[in-house]
Amino acid sequence: MKTIDGKPLPQVIVRVAIATFVEHGYEKASMDEVAARASTTKRTVYSHFGSKDALFRSALAKAVEMFHSELPRLEDVSDPEAELSAFALGFSQLSTWKGAVRLQRVIMSEAERFVDLGAMLHRNVIEKAEELIADYLRAVERHRAPKVQQRPDEAYVMLASLFLNMTTARQRFATLMQARQPLPDHPLAKTPPDLDVPEIRHAVAVFLRGAGFAQSDDRT
Template identity: 35%
Template sequence: MARRGEELRRHILWTAKDVFLQTGFERASMDVVAARAETSKRSLYAHFESKDKLFVAVVDLVRELYLGRLGTPGDYARDTAEAAVLFCGRFLQLQLWEQSVRTVRLGIAEAERLPEAAAELYDAVFEATAERLAAFLAERCRLTPEQAAGTALALLGRTVHPRLFRALLGVDQPLSDRPEESAIAADVDLAPIREAARLLLPADA
C-alpha cells in the first residue's frame, strides 16, 4: 500500500537525509529524492515546496534523532561525576560518527544560505547538550545556574570540542559504525574527561 500523509513525509525526510549526506546540498536534487523515496515529484513538493525547506526539515529530523540518542546525564550512572563523564563521552562518540561529521560539515557549508538550518544544528549539537549537562550539575552539585553553565561549558570545551574539531577538519578518522551506548569506553578515551571532571566538579560530586 502506498505511503500517505505523515508516513510519506517521514519517509521522504529519511530518504532526503541520506541524499544530502551522500551528495551534499548543491548536488542533491528533488528529482533524486523523489526517485529514491519512490514517490512523485508532485507528492514531494506537496510536503516540501523547495529544496531549502526540505533541508531545514531534515535538520529538524537530525536534531530529534540526536537528542533522543544522547539523553540526559542522569541516564548514564547514579554517581554524579561518572554520569557527567559518560554523558560527555556519549556526546563525543555520537559526534565522531561519520554521518554526524558529514552533517555538521554540511551545516557549516550551507550556513550563509540557510542560517535557520545552521542555527537548528548548532542548538542541537552544542546548546542543548550544554544545557542538559548544566541542568544536571545544578541539581546534583547544588550550583547556581551560572556556575553550572560555566562548569558544563568548561568540561565540554576541554575534553570534547577539540577532538570534534579535529574530526571536522579530517585530522582524526571518524567512527564508521553506528555508535552504541554500550561501546562508549571503546570508542572514546574517557581518561581525559574523568581528569577534567575531577578538576572542575565540586569535590563531593
C-alpha cells in the same frame, strides 16, 4: 495519509532526504532521488515540503532530534563520574561518526545560502546538551548537599559549557577538520573502539575535582 512500512510518508521523505544530503551535499542532491528513495513522486515531495530549501531545513531538524534521542541519559546523581563519562563519550561519538561529520560539512559549505543554520545547529545541539548537563550538575549538588544554598543558575551553565569543551571539543574539531578519521559506522549500530575513553574519563575526573563536585569535596 499515505504510509510506508507503517510510517507517514512525510517522515519517510525526511529520513531519506537526510541520507541524500549527506551523500551528495545540498547542491548535488536531487529531489528525484529523494522521491525515488521514498517510493513516491517528486510532485508529492514538493506537495509536502514546498521547496528543496524547506526539505533541507526539515531534514536538518530531524537529524538534530535524532541526535538528542540517541544521547545517553543523565539520571544517576549518585555517580556523576560514570554518568558524565558516558554522556561525554556518547556526545563525542555521535558527533564524529561519518554521517554526522558529513552533514556538518554540508551545513558549513552552505553557510552563505542558509545564514541562520549554523546558529540553529549550535543552539539546538551544543546549547541544548549544555542545558542537560547544567540541570544534571544542579541535581547532583541538590542530592549531595540538600541544605546548602546552590550556585546561581549561570554558574551551572558556565560549568556545563566548560565540561562539554573539556571532554569532547578536541575530538569534534579534529574530525571535522580532517585531522582524524571519523567513525565509519553509527555508534549505536556498531560499537566503536574505545580510543577516547581514557582521555574522556580523565577529563571528567579533572572537571569534577576542579568544579568542586568530587566526592571528597562534598559540601555538608
